[in-house]
Amino acid sequence: MLKWRSITINVPDFADYTDDDLVGVLLRQDGPWHPHIKAAQRRLKTTELDLNAHWAGEHHAWFCPACSRKKSDILRVTKAGVIQAHLEIHHDHIADYFKIKLRERSGENWSVVLSDDRRHNRRA
16 A cells, blocks of 8 residues: 655745845845845946846856956946846856967967967867
8 A cells, every 4th residue: 555645845935025034045046135236226326127047046246267257247237227137158258268278388379379270169
């Protein structure tokens, strides 16, 4: 005979949470409730916000490992006065990384050292 076990799952009722409650519960997320977003809105004199999922999913203290910019340095205000808080998966500075590696390997004149057919990445 099969036995069944009952379990209870409690989930937050976000509809009743204050912004301070959200900061405490959503420790790893970032959103319009977060103090640093509110500070940016005050600093940039706008309440309009366009925030994408990549931004929301990264901790508020995240910084780009390539250029060391903090999230607060990456957000922008559009001509329409909307704070654009977007992070993109491709924010990786891959070209900068390869230039550093090429300089380490071939010196400052790496572009002269490489033959014409090796200057472009080609698929086999």
